[in-house]
Amino acid sequence: MKPLRLRRLSAQAALIPTWVIVIFAYLGTILWTIRISFTSSGILPKYDFVGFEQYERLFRSARWIISVQNLAIFGVMFIVGCLVLGFLMAVFLDQRIKGEGIFRTIFLYPYAMSFIVTGLVWAWILNPTLGIQHAMHNWGWTSFSFDWLARGDRAIYMVGFAGIWQSAGLVMAILLAGLRGIDEDIWKAARVDGIPTWRVYISIVIPMMSGMFVTAIVLLAIAVVKVYDIVVAMTGGGPGISTEVPAKFVIDYLFNRQNIALATAAASVMFVAVLVVLGPWLYRQYFRKERRAA
Amino acid sequence: MNTVTKNRALAVVASAAFGLAGMQAQAADKAEVIHWWTSGGEHAAVMEFEKAFDAQGGDWVDAAVAGGGGDAARTDGINRIIGGNPPTAMQFNTGKQFDELVSNGLLRNLDPLAKEYGWKDKINPVLLNAVSVDGHMYAVPVDIHSNTWLWYSPEVLKKAGLEPPKTWDDLLTDLAALKKDGVIPLAQAGDAWTQVLTFYNVLITQGGKDLYMKIIKDHDVDAVKSPEFLKVAETFGKLRDYVDPGMQGRQWNQAIALVIDNKAGFNFMGDWAKGEIDVNKKVPGKDVGCIPGLGHQTYWVGGDVFVFPKVKSKAEQASQALLAKVLLEPKVQLAFNEKKGAVPVLKDVSSEGMDQCAQKGLALLKSGDYVPSSDILITPDMSGSIQDLVSAYFTDKSQTPQQFVDQFAAIIGG
Amino acid sequence: MSDPIHPRGAKPRHLTPGRIGLYAFLVFAAAFFLLPFYVMVVTSFKTMPEIQQGNIFSLPSKLTLAPWVTAWAKACTGVNCEGIRVGVLNSFKIMIPSTFLSILLGAINGYALSFWRPRGGNLIFAVLLMGAFIPYQVYLYPLVRMLSMVSLYNTLPGIIVVHVIFGMPVMTLLFRNYYAAVPVDLFKAARIDGGGFWTIFTRVMLPMSGPILVVAAILQVTGIWNDFLFGLIFAGRDHLPMTVELNNIVNTTTGTKAYNVNMAATILTAMVPLIVYFVSGRWFVRGIAAGAVKG
Structure with a gap:
C-alpha cells in the first residue's frame, strides 16, 4: 500500500478541474449576482450601490408574491406526483415485464421533447373550446366541464399536472437504476424468509435506495425552482398573472424588461430561500453523518 | 483598482483580443445581421433587404433568432456586443430598448450618414425622435406598425343586423347583441401583451391623444386619477364580459382567425394581423373590416429599427454604411413594407398599391393624427409593470375600475 | 445467480x-x-x-x-x-464531447467525494448544489466575460466547457448518491489489494455503474441536445446547434404559425434522445455489485 497521503493527493489532483469550475463559474457568479442586486443596473451592469432598494420593490410587487405562492403549490404537487408515479412505474417495470424497453421509452419520451411545443399541445388539450371538454360535448356529454386552465384560481394545478407528465419518467429511470443496483441476494434472502413482496419494498428496498430518492428529490427541486418553459408554453403566466413563477420573473426582468438589478435581487432571494429551506435537509443528508471511513 | 476600472480594463483586453479575431473571421463587406423576422411574411420582407444589399456589393450574413418577441435575438446580440464580438447590425423595436447601449458608447453614431443622405428631412419626425439620443442619430428605422386596430367580420355583423361601430358605445351595444345571438362577441387572445394592446386602444381612442400623452409620456398622476381615465378603466373592464372561455391559451393568430372565419365579431390587434388575413386568401378592408380607432381615430406609431455596434474593421464599417443607406432607399422601403404589412418610414411615399387599411393608416399619419407607441415613451421596465396590471385586471372580473386606477397611479407615480 | x-x-x-x-x-x-x-x-x-x-x-x-x-x-x-438539417451535425459535435466529459467529471467527483473525502470536498459539493438552483440566465453575463478573457467565447470548445460547467452539479450528485449505496467493504477490499485512486475507479467502480451511467446519459444527452440558450450565446455562428433552427421555426411571435411543421420539427429533433432511451435498456441490468464482490 502506498502511503495514505499520496493517494489523497491523486484524489485532490483529480478534482482540480472541478475546483476551477466551482470557484470561477459558481462562486464567482453567485457573488456577482448578489453584488449586482444592490445596484441600479439596467440592461448592463453598473457598479453603484443603492442598498436594499431593489429588494423593497421586489416585495412590493404583487406579481412576485403570486409567483412565490405558485411555486409552493406547483412544487408540492410536482414533487409528490413525480415521486409516487415514478416509483410505481419503476417497481412495475421491474417485474420481468414483456416490452420493458418500449414502456420505458414511452414513459421517458416527454422528457426528450421541447416543452415549447408539448406545452402548446397540453394547452390545446386543456382548452375548454378545443380540447377534452370540446370533444366530450361533441360526443354528446354536453354538461361536461373542464376549464381549469382558463380559471385564474386553478390554472396552476394544470401546470403542475403537465409538469408531472413531463418529469415522472425521469424519476422512474432514476429509481429503476436504484432498483437494479440492489443486490440480488437481498431478494433471495427475503424469499427464503417468506416476507411479502410489498413489505420488502417498504422496509428494505426503499431505505436502501435512499440515495436515489435524494437524487430524484434534488433534481425535482431544482426543476421546481427553475420552472419556466412549461409556464411560458402553457399559460404565458396567465390568466392575468395567476400562473407566474419566480424564474419567469427573473428572466423577464433580465432581458425583456431590462432591469438586471431587480432580476438579480429576485435570483438572490431565490438563492437564499433555497439555502434556508433545503439547506438544513441537504446538510443532514450529506454533511452531518459520518457514514464512511475512508 | 476598484471594480469599475478593473472591469473596464478586462473589457479592453477582451475587445483587443477579439477585435483581431473578429477581423480575421469577417472578410470584407460581410454584414452579419441579427434580427427576429422568421415567420413567412417576415421572411419574404427581410429577403428584400438582403437582395438590395447584395445587389449593391454587400454580403448579407443572416443571423435570425426567433422567440419571445425578440428576446432571444436581443440577448444574443447584447451578449456578443459585451463579449467583444458584435454583429454588423442588429434589430431592436423602435423605442428605449437600446438607450443603454448608447449611453455606454457601444453603438455607432449615424450623424455623418444622416447628413450625407439627408435623412433628417426625409424620415417621419416621430421616428427620428425615437432613434435619436441627445440629438444624435443611433439607429435606422425601417418600418411603422400601428398596434391599435379593431378588426371585425362584416358577415357576422350583417347576420346580426348590426352596423360597424363608430363609437365605443356602438361597440358595447354590438357586443351585447352578438352575445345574445350566441356568437363570440370579442375574440381575445390569452397572452398578456395582446390584452395590453386592447387596453391602449381604449386609452388612446376613447380617452384621447392628450390623456394618453399626459399619462404615458409625462407620467402625470393627476391624469390617471381623472374621471376620463376612470371611464377608460370602466370601458376596458366591460370588455371582460364579452370574451369567451377559450381565451386563455389562445394565441393572437388564432384570435384573428376566429374573425376571419366569421366565428367571432371583433378582435383588437396590430396591423400584422393582415398577414393572417392574406394567408386565408381574404382581403383586408373588405372581407375583414379594419377600424383605426373608435371615437378618436389615431395611429399608434411603433416599429423596428437597426442599430450598428461600434466595430474596428474598416471594411465592416463600410458595410455598415452601405447597409444603412440601402435600408432607407425609397424603393427598398416600399418593397419591404408591402410584404411586412407595415408603412414606410419615409415621409413622401405614395399610397398606391397599398390595401385599404394601410391607406387609412397612412392618411392618419399625414394628417398628424398619431402618437408615439408606449415603447418609445416608457422604459421596458415600466411597460412590464403595466402589462402585469392590465392582464391581471382583464382576467379577474372581481377587480373594480377604481382598484385598477389606483394601482395604475402607483406604477406611473413610480 | x-x-x-x-x-x-x-x-x-x-x-x-x-x-x-x-x-x-x-x-x-x-x-x-x-x-x-x-x-x-x-x-x-x-x-x-x-x-x-x-x-x-x-x-x-x-x-x-x-x-x-x-x-x-x-x-x-x-x-x-x-x-x-443544417444544425444536426453541429449538434452532434457539441453533444458527444460535452456528454462524455460531463459524465466523466461527474463520475470522478462522485467517486472522489464518496470514498476519498478530499480536503474541501464538502465545500465543492455545497457550492455545486446551491449553484444548481440559480436560473441559468443569471450566469450568462459573467460567463461571457470569463470566456472572452480566455479566448473561448464563440468557439466549439467554449460551448463544450459551458455544458460541462452546468452539467457538473447534477452529474456529481447522481454519482455521489449512487456510490453511497455501494458497500464500503468493496472499496476497502480494493485498497487492501493495493488499488490506487485511478485503478479502483476504472476497475471496480465504473464497471458496476451501468444503470447510473445510463441515467446520466439520459440526462445529459437530452439536456445538451435540446439546449437552445447556451448554443445560441456561446457556440458562435459556425457551430449553431439545431435547436436554434428549431426555435426559429417554432417560436415566431408575430407571424403565421405553421403548427403542423412545428410538430414535425419537434418530433424530428427528439429522435436522437428517443433512440438513446430505447437502446439504453441493455445497460439497465441488476446484480452487478454482488457479482463484483464475489468475482
Whole structure:
C-alpha cells in the first residue's frame, strides 16, 4: 500500500478541474449576482450601490408574491406526483415485464421533447373550446366541464399536472437504476424468509435506495425552482398573472424588461430561500453523518 | 483598482483580443445581421433587404433568432456586443430598448450618414425622435406598425343586423347583441401583451391623444386619477364580459382567425394581423373590416429599427454604411413594407398599391393624427409593470375600475 | 445467480390476476403519456386549414407529408430556408464531447467525494448544489466575460466547457448518491489489494455503474441536445446547434404559425434522445455489485 497521503493527493489532483469550475463559474457568479442586486443596473451592469432598494420593490410587487405562492403549490404537487408515479412505474417495470424497453421509452419520451411545443399541445388539450371538454360535448356529454386552465384560481394545478407528465419518467429511470443496483441476494434472502413482496419494498428496498430518492428529490427541486418553459408554453403566466413563477420573473426582468438589478435581487432571494429551506435537509443528508471511513 | 476600472480594463483586453479575431473571421463587406423576422411574411420582407444589399456589393450574413418577441435575438446580440464580438447590425423595436447601449458608447453614431443622405428631412419626425439620443442619430428605422386596430367580420355583423361601430358605445351595444345571438362577441387572445394592446386602444381612442400623452409620456398622476381615465378603466373592464372561455391559451393568430372565419365579431390587434388575413386568401378592408380607432381615430406609431455596434474593421464599417443607406432607399422601403404589412418610414411615399387599411393608416399619419407607441415613451421596465396590471385586471372580473386606477397611479407615480 | 441479464423484482410468476393488474396499470399509464404525442403526430400530418378547424383529436382527413419535408429541409429561419438539417451535425459535435466529459467529471467527483473525502470536498459539493438552483440566465453575463478573457467565447470548445460547467452539479450528485449505496467493504477490499485512486475507479467502480451511467446519459444527452440558450450565446455562428433552427421555426411571435411543421420539427429533433432511451435498456441490468464482490 502506498502511503495514505499520496493517494489523497491523486484524489485532490483529480478534482482540480472541478475546483476551477466551482470557484470561477459558481462562486464567482453567485457573488456577482448578489453584488449586482444592490445596484441600479439596467440592461448592463453598473457598479453603484443603492442598498436594499431593489429588494423593497421586489416585495412590493404583487406579481412576485403570486409567483412565490405558485411555486409552493406547483412544487408540492410536482414533487409528490413525480415521486409516487415514478416509483410505481419503476417497481412495475421491474417485474420481468414483456416490452420493458418500449414502456420505458414511452414513459421517458416527454422528457426528450421541447416543452415549447408539448406545452402548446397540453394547452390545446386543456382548452375548454378545443380540447377534452370540446370533444366530450361533441360526443354528446354536453354538461361536461373542464376549464381549469382558463380559471385564474386553478390554472396552476394544470401546470403542475403537465409538469408531472413531463418529469415522472425521469424519476422512474432514476429509481429503476436504484432498483437494479440492489443486490440480488437481498431478494433471495427475503424469499427464503417468506416476507411479502410489498413489505420488502417498504422496509428494505426503499431505505436502501435512499440515495436515489435524494437524487430524484434534488433534481425535482431544482426543476421546481427553475420552472419556466412549461409556464411560458402553457399559460404565458396567465390568466392575468395567476400562473407566474419566480424564474419567469427573473428572466423577464433580465432581458425583456431590462432591469438586471431587480432580476438579480429576485435570483438572490431565490438563492437564499433555497439555502434556508433545503439547506438544513441537504446538510443532514450529506454533511452531518459520518457514514464512511475512508 | 476598484471594480469599475478593473472591469473596464478586462473589457479592453477582451475587445483587443477579439477585435483581431473578429477581423480575421469577417472578410470584407460581410454584414452579419441579427434580427427576429422568421415567420413567412417576415421572411419574404427581410429577403428584400438582403437582395438590395447584395445587389449593391454587400454580403448579407443572416443571423435570425426567433422567440419571445425578440428576446432571444436581443440577448444574443447584447451578449456578443459585451463579449467583444458584435454583429454588423442588429434589430431592436423602435423605442428605449437600446438607450443603454448608447449611453455606454457601444453603438455607432449615424450623424455623418444622416447628413450625407439627408435623412433628417426625409424620415417621419416621430421616428427620428425615437432613434435619436441627445440629438444624435443611433439607429435606422425601417418600418411603422400601428398596434391599435379593431378588426371585425362584416358577415357576422350583417347576420346580426348590426352596423360597424363608430363609437365605443356602438361597440358595447354590438357586443351585447352578438352575445345574445350566441356568437363570440370579442375574440381575445390569452397572452398578456395582446390584452395590453386592447387596453391602449381604449386609452388612446376613447380617452384621447392628450390623456394618453399626459399619462404615458409625462407620467402625470393627476391624469390617471381623472374621471376620463376612470371611464377608460370602466370601458376596458366591460370588455371582460364579452370574451369567451377559450381565451386563455389562445394565441393572437388564432384570435384573428376566429374573425376571419366569421366565428367571432371583433378582435383588437396590430396591423400584422393582415398577414393572417392574406394567408386565408381574404382581403383586408373588405372581407375583414379594419377600424383605426373608435371615437378618436389615431395611429399608434411603433416599429423596428437597426442599430450598428461600434466595430474596428474598416471594411465592416463600410458595410455598415452601405447597409444603412440601402435600408432607407425609397424603393427598398416600399418593397419591404408591402410584404411586412407595415408603412414606410419615409415621409413622401405614395399610397398606391397599398390595401385599404394601410391607406387609412397612412392618411392618419399625414394628417398628424398619431402618437408615439408606449415603447418609445416608457422604459421596458415600466411597460412590464403595466402589462402585469392590465392582464391581471382583464382576467379577474372581481377587480373594480377604481382598484385598477389606483394601482395604475402607483406604477406611473413610480 | 439465476439470470443476471434480466431484471427481477419479486419471484417470477405466470399470468395471475396480479400480473393482469400490473399490465393494466402499465398500459393505462402508457396511454396517458402518449395522449399528447398522439395529438402531435396527427397534427403533423394535417394541412393548416384542417388544423384551424380546431378538432385536435381527429385523424387527418387528407394525409400530407409536406410538413415533415418542410421541417427537415425547407423551413425558413430568417433568410435561410434549409430546415433543421443544417444544425444536426453541429449538434452532434457539441453533444458527444460535452456528454462524455460531463459524465466523466461527474463520475470522478462522485467517486472522489464518496470514498476519498478530499480536503474541501464538502465545500465543492455545497457550492455545486446551491449553484444548481440559480436560473441559468443569471450566469450568462459573467460567463461571457470569463470566456472572452480566455479566448473561448464563440468557439466549439467554449460551448463544450459551458455544458460541462452546468452539467457538473447534477452529474456529481447522481454519482455521489449512487456510490453511497455501494458497500464500503468493496472499496476497502480494493485498497487492501493495493488499488490506487485511478485503478479502483476504472476497475471496480465504473464497471458496476451501468444503470447510473445510463441515467446520466439520459440526462445529459437530452439536456445538451435540446439546449437552445447556451448554443445560441456561446457556440458562435459556425457551430449553431439545431435547436436554434428549431426555435426559429417554432417560436415566431408575430407571424403565421405553421403548427403542423412545428410538430414535425419537434418530433424530428427528439429522435436522437428517443433512440438513446430505447437502446439504453441493455445497460439497465441488476446484480452487478454482488457479482463484483464475489468475482
